[in-house]
Amino acid sequence: MAAEKDQIRNRFSSASRIEEVELELGDVRRNGKSQEVQYLRQDACDIAWSNLVVKGKGFEKEIIKNISGYVPRGSLMAIMGSSGAGKSTLMNVLAGRNLGNLTVTGDISVNGHLIEDNMPEISAYVQQDDIFIGSMTVREQLVFHAALRMSHKKKSEQIDRVEHVIEQMGLTKCKDTVIGIPGMSKTISGGEMKRLSFATEILTDPPIIFCDEPTSGLDSYLAETVIRTLKTLSQSGTTILCTIHQPSSQVFDLFSHLLLLAQGKVAFLGPTAKTPKFFEKMGFPIPMNFNPCDHYINHIALIPGREEESYKKMDAICERYSITKTAKKNMKMVDSVSGRFASSESLPKDTQRASMFVQLRWLLWRAIISHYRDTTFAAMKVIQNLGTAIFIGLLFLRIPWDSSYDRNSAQTVTSALFVMVTSYSMCYLFLVLMAFPLQVPVIRREHYGGHYTIFAAFFAEVLAGLPFFVVMPLLYTIIIYFMCGFTPDVNAFFWCYLINVFIATACTGYGYFISALARNVKEANTIAPSLLIPLFLLSGFFIPAKQVPIYFIPFQYISWFYYGVENMVTNQWVDTSICMSLNVSDLDIPIPEDCFDFSGSLDDVTFPPVRPEYATGIPIPGDFPFPTGVPEIPSAEDLYDQLIEEIMDSNSTCIIRGERCPDSRPVQFDGNLIIEALAYEPKNFSRNNWLLVVLSVAFRVLAYGVLAYRFRKTNR
Numbered sequence: 001m002a003a004e005k006d007q008i009r010n011r012f013s014s015a016s017r018i019e020e021v022e023l024e025l026g027d028v029r030r031n032g033k034s035q036e037v038q039y040l041r042q043d044a045c046d047i048a049w050s051n052l053v054v055k056g057k058g059f060e061k062e063i064i065k066n067i068s069g070y071v072p073r074g075s076l077m078a079i080m081g082s083s084g085a086g087k088s089t090l091m092n093v094l095a096g097r098n099l100g101n102l103t104v105t106g107d108i109s110v111n112g113h114l115i116e117d118n119m120p121e122i123s124a125y126v127q128q129d130d131i132f133i134g135s136m137t138v139r140e141q142l143v144f145h146a147a148l149r150m151s152h153k154k155k156s157e158q159i160d161r162v163e164h165v166i167e168q169m170g171l172t173k174c175k176d177t178v179i180g181i182p183g184m185s186k187t188i189s190g191g192e193m194k195r196l197s198f199a200t201e202i203l204t205d206p207p208i209i210f211c212d213e214p215t216s217g218l219d220s221y222l223a224e225t226v227i228r229t230l231k232t233l234s235q236s237g238t239t240i241l242c243t244i245h246q247p248s249s250q251v252f253d254l255f256s257h258l259l260l261l262a263q264g265k266v267a268f269l270g271p272t273a274k275t276p277k278f279f280e281k282m283g284f285p286i287p288m289n290f291n292p293c294d295h296y297i298n299h300i301a302l303i304p305g306r307e308e309e310s311y312k313k314m315d316a317i318c319e320r321y322s323i324t325k326t327a328k329k330n331m332k333m334v335d336s337v338s339g340r341f342a343s344s345e346s347l348p349k350d351t352q353r354a355s356m357f358v359q360l361r362w363l364l365w366r367a368i369i370s371h372y373r374d375t376t377f378a379a380m381k382v383i384q385n386l387g388t389a390i391f392i393g394l395l396f397l398r399i400p401w402d403s404s405y406d407r408n409s410a411q412t413v414t415s416a417l418f419v420m421v422t423s424y425s426m427c428y429l430f431l432v433l434m435a436f437p438l439q440v441p442v443i444r445r446e447h448y449g450g451h452y453t454i455f456a457a458f459f460a461e462v463l464a465g466l467p468f469f470v471v472m473p474l475l476y477t478i479i480i481y482f483m484c485g486f487t488p489d490v491n492a493f494f495w496c497y498l499i500n501v502f503i504a505t506a507c508t509g510y511g512y513f514i515s516a517l518a519r520n521v522k523e524a525n526t527i528a529p530s531l532l533i534p535l536f537l538l539s540g541f542f543i544p545a546k547q548v549p550i551y552f553i554p555f556q557y558i559s560w561f562y563y564g565v566e567n568m569v570t571n572q573w574v575d576t577s578i579c580m581s582l583n584v585s586d587l588d589i590p591i592p593e594d595c596f597d598f599s600g601s602l603d604d605v606t607f608p609p610v611r612p613e614y615a616t617g618i619p620i621p622g623d624f625p626f627p628t629g630v631p632e633i634p635s636a637e638d639l640y641d642q643l644i645e646e647i648m649d650s651n652s653t654c655i656i657r658g659e660r661c662p663d664s665r666p667v668q669f670d671g672n673l674i675i676e677a678l679a680y681e682p683k684n685f686s687r688n689n690w691l692l693v694v695l696s697v698a699f700r701v702l703a704y705g706v707l708a709y710r711f712r713k714t715n716r
């Protein structure tokens with residue numbers, strides 16, 4: 001015994017804490033279970049909490065009702081209770097996580113140091129749900145965490161640690177397997193996921209580990225394996241607290257300590273070995289061949305229909321516990337250690353946050369893997385883009401590089417421009433909405449774990465996405481531009497591509513913003529249409545920009561549809577000509593012979609200008625959807641009418657000014673008329689391009705702001 005204590009004394013830096021170690025050893029011995037000695041690590045931690053009261057924000061009802069407790073270093077403690085007893089709430093409060101909706105009063109100390117909001121820095125928290133970036137392999141997940149959380153160590157040490165943890169958690173078989181996304185792609189098994197969660201958290205060998213339901217979803221063998229691993233860790237001095245639901249007897253036997261919660265109160269807290277005696281003294285001995293956990297829970301459960309009786313029984317058990325020797329000893333420990341030191345700065349830190357450069361480097365590495373490794377998702381993105389482009393091309397098919405627009409084809413091309421911008425925006429926006437919200441919970445958890453800043457995570461994500469937004473628009477533009485026979489001009493082609501890039505970056509920025517507002521993919525996809533439709537309707541295609549009601553003007557300012565469509569229409573039609581066929585022989589009125597000699601250049605009669613009333617393309621609300629938005633080019637008959645009027649009025653020789661159409665059709669008129677009819681303005685071209693760039697940045701800044709606000713420290 002003396003030798004053991006000496007051994008511990010040598011390993012343990014703070015001599016003043018030896019009595020507690022002795023107490024722990026005493027507890028182990030008194031239960032007569034084993035000769036095992038706990039060789040405590042240098043940075044081992046004991047946890048105490050006093051007068052802890054927890055309420056839901058805005059609720060009067062207390063979830064945790066003024067409880068105090070003490071967990072000695074090196075304990076493996078099970079927190080048990082019936083459903084709704086407050087286990088997860090207590091765990092979250094002790095771990096300092098997920099406190100956004102809770103009001104907490106009371107003190108929590110580690111080694112006597114009062115904890116404020118720094119528990120995450122000195123502990124690991126294995127949460128119930130295993131969330132990862134699914135396109136990483138098991139090993140990459142650990143290498144990434146080692147790089148960020150052990151940046152103060154050499155690379156070789158990090159890799160050694162990764163390999164050690166892989167072996168320790170039995171992940172060797174699947175170390176190079178891609179983790180996968182549940183419900184979307186093939187994943188490693190549930191047990192492997194759980195072990196990977198543990199491996200990720202124990203990489204840095206933290207002195208305290210919180211585990212929320214570590215065995216949920218595991219079969220009995222795996223559950224025992226996981227708890228056995230925790231047992232080994234605790235034997236080296238790590239303090240581990242687990243909420244757990246009715247473990248098997250074998251698994252339960254591995255826990256050194258038990259905390260039973262009964263509707264927010266302590267029904268028992270102490271060495272597991274003392275629990276049977278306590279219940280026996282209460283008159284509830286464990287029946288033969290009965291799982292002790294089931295027995296304990298049965299006595300502290302809130303039974304539906306017998307609530308009053310259940311509460312009375314719970315109160316009796318809690319009161320009885322409070323006068324036991326175990327409770328008194330606990331209280332003594334709480335009183336002696338609680339808040340002994342005001343500052344907790346000297347406590348061992350689990351994680352050393354890497355520099356911003358290291359954070360960005362590794363986050364970018366992960367984001368690139370996440371964007372481009374998942375071949376199914378990448379292929380889906382490409383197919384979606386190219387498929388949409390080909391569909392639009394086929395729908396508005398024209399001879400490529402054909403400059404001879406007639407009335408119909410001018411309308412078709414203008415519609416194609418609008419459809420190109422809108423469907424392209426939708427494709428890109430929903431790609432972000434399908435992918436980014438999946439990453440947000442991972443970012444949230446890792447940010448709260450202190451591994452990196454939201455800024456680094458978001459910036460890396462944005463950077464990783466950019467190549468896609470540059471390359472894909474090129475393919476998209478090539479397909480549509482040629483299939484739809486847009487204006488045959490190299491400059492115009494490159495502008496069309498560039499505008500598509502600007503639109504892609506603007507609409508994906510909006511996608512990031514919506515994703516930042518939502519809690520998951522479903523929510524993001526639910527709110528997206530209502531945030532998108534106003535911007536879509538304000539593209540200027542349905543209602544000319546100048547007729548937008550004043551209260552919608554702010555939406556118009558942030559509508560990339562408006563800037564994008566205006567620029568696409570301008571790019572296509574500015575200073576181009578639209579040729580019309582005029583069949584002179586069809587006319588049944590006398591026209592001077594020379595009237596349609598198009599070879600001349602007389603200016604006596606100008607070709608009738610298309611008067612605004614001819615540009616009847618101003619949308620009619622009832623005529624939704626969009627093709628009505630295309631200005632109606634005046635028909636040849638309309639033009640004849642005008643022309644003949646002019647001829648009659650002027651009584652002059654009738655020769656039309658201008659050049660022949662390239663294909664010998666007689667009349668051409670200015671494409672600017674289409675721009676005018678839609679109330680777009682060519683002079684806005686560069687302004688719009690700049691505004692698209694500004695929107696791309698502004699939406700991303702906004703998305704970052706929302707994430708930073710949602711995941712602020714006080715919301716942890």
Ligand SMILES: Nc1ncnc2c1ncn2[C@@H]1O[C@H](COP(=O)(O)OP(=O)(O)OP(=O)(O)O)[C@@H](O)[C@H]1O
Pocket residue numbers: 055056057059063081082083084085086087088089090101102
């Ligand atoms: N933020 C909150 N606001 C209001 N009530 C809350 C809040 N969080 C939890 N509760 C309530 O507190 C009680 C305890 O919840 P908690 O999740 O801690 O129980 P639990 O013991 O972990 O239950 P289970 O085993 O079913 O997960 C429940 O009645 C729950 O509805």
